[in-house]
Amino acid sequence: MPIKNRIADFEADMREWRQDFHAHPELCYEETRTAGIVADKLRSWGIEVHEQIGKTGVVGVIKGNQDGTGSIGIRADMDALPMQEVGNPAYKSTVPGKMHACGHDGHTATLLGAARYLAETRNFAGTVNVIFQPAEEGGAGAKAMIDDGLFDRFNCDTVYGLHNMPQLPKNQFAIRKGPLLAAADGMKITINGRGGHAAIPHLTVDPIAIGTQIYQAAQTIVSRKVNPVEGAVVSITQFHAGTANNVIPHQAVLDASIRTTSAETRNMIRSYFQDLCDALAKVNGIEILCDYREGYPVTVNHAAQTDRIVAAAAQVVGPQAIETETDLLMGSEDFSFMLEERPGAFIFLGGGDETHFHSVHHPEYDYNDEVLTTGASLWAALVEQELPAK
Numbered sequence: 001m002p003i004k005n006r007i008a009d010f011e012a013d014m015r016e017w018r019q020d021f022h023a024h025p026e027l028c029y030e031e032t033r034t035a036g037i038v039a040d041k042l043r044s045w046g047i048e049v050h051e052q053i054g055k056t057g058v059v060g061v062i063k064g065n066q067d068g069t070g071s072i073g074i075r076a077d078m079d080a081l082p083m084q085e086v087g088n089p090a091y092k093s094t095v096p097g098k099m100h101a102c103g104h105d106g107h108t109a110t111l112l113g114a115a116r117y118l119a120e121t122r123n124f125a126g127t128v129n130v131i132f133q134p135a136e137e138g139g140a141g142a143k144a145m146i147d148d149g150l151f152d153r154f155n156c157d158t159v160y161g162l163h164n165m166p167q168l169p170k171n172q173f174a175i176r177k178g179p180l181l182a183a184a185d186g187m188k189i190t191i192n193g194r195g196g197h198a199a200i201p202h203l204t205v206d207p208i209a210i211g212t213q214i215y216q217a218a219q220t221i222v223s224r225k226v227n228p229v230e231g232a233v234v235s236i237t238q239f240h241a242g243t244a245n246n247v248i249p250h251q252a253v254l255d256a257s258i259r260t261t262s263a264e265t266r267n268m269i270r271s272y273f274q275d276l277c278d279a280l281a282k283v284n285g286i287e288i289l290c291d292y293r294e295g296y297p298v299t300v301n302h303a304a305q306t307d308r309i310v311a312a313a314a315q316v317v318g319p320q321a322i323e324t325e326t327d328l329l330m331g332s333e334d335f336s337f338m339l340e341e342r343p344g345a346f347i348f349l350g351g352g353d354e355t356h357f358h359s360v361h362h363p364e365y366d367y368n369d370e371v372l373t374t375g376a377s378l379w380a381a382l383v384e385q386e387l388p389a390k
Helices: 005-009 011-023 032-044 104-121 141-147 207-225 263-284 303-317 335-341 369-386
Strands: 048-053 057-063 066-077 125-133 158-169 178-181 183-192 232-241 251-260 287-296 299-301 344-352
Touching: 005 011, 005 104, 005 369, 011 032, 011 104, 011 369, 032 048, 032 057, 032 104, 032 125, 057 104, 057 141, 066 104, 066 335, 066 369, 104 125, 104 158, 104 369, 125 141, 141 335, 158 303, 158 335, 158 369, 183 207, 183 263, 207 232, 207 251, 207 263, 232 263, 251 263, 263 287, 299 303, 299 335, 299 344, 303 344, 303 369, 335 344, 344 369
Parallel strands: 066 125, 066 158, 158 344
Antiparallel strands: 048 057, 057 125, 178 299, 183 251, 183 287, 232 251
8 A cells, every 4th residue: 555655754753743633632722732733843844834723723834845726635634532532552641531532533544644744845836735724523613714814825726635434444445536434513492481280271372382393393304305316414412392291381392403404495484484473373372483593514525526535535545445335324414514615535445454443432532543544535636636746
């Protein structure tokens, strides 16, 4: 497997960086230590550094050894999850209730390795912007960086991202054109009924009964209103009402997770629940509030850029180790915000083997260090392919 020789030379350094990040996890917008280490290392390699973009984000600007107008953005996320680590690696999290359970420690170390190689060789014409992003885990750090002028300040003709996948054998890649990951939204429905004594229900408007109707409607929206060939998930995940056995409560609150793979379905589900709540409120003579919270959009890979990153990956692992029509997944990614601003692609890197089999977000998950050089070599190959030196 043609890992870049120079990247292989500092594999031990990459492992050390990754394991240090793992031992010192930081949550959304708290990544000051991680961002500081990233910025210091980039500077030490002669890279122009910009900090505090989107609060704790870092961008390194690397110029090729030849002039060129082309530019690429490569992104890695830095934040951890609010979870207690139960595994026992030598570099186990030192922060109670926080751990790198999604592999962002590995993503950061991978992009650092690529940045070091690109800064040393500069065998390309144009500009590479290495983007170290905060707050992917629910904090929309990608959007925060964009709102802070990411693409206005650092021109990127295209933008690329990577995520590890323990379900995929190590050193294999998986990708697809078009939708790759779902949009992730939330919805809170507040039913303001009329409470009263449980012995005289006819003098009340029972919010539990109305909430049950909404719950039942949610179970059929996907099976009866969404095209069967399209992905969607609607889950009522919370239902809160009542405080005593002999009291019909005044209020009931439902919360839902909604995953969709197209803007049309996303908008349809939003309208459906609003119309349902309005109708139930009118027929019962009460107020029902439907607060639909848009989260991350669908992650949509652009066709041309998908082909380009597949070509670069083939240079590293060979075409036989790349799945180009992987399944659309119902997870979500805030890299979707970047793909709405610039053409690009998001790819999965397999990390599974006999010792690394836990899924991301599992309390024993640990990034497989054996794929660090594979990921860094992908980024190096992509840059040299897309910004070729004359």
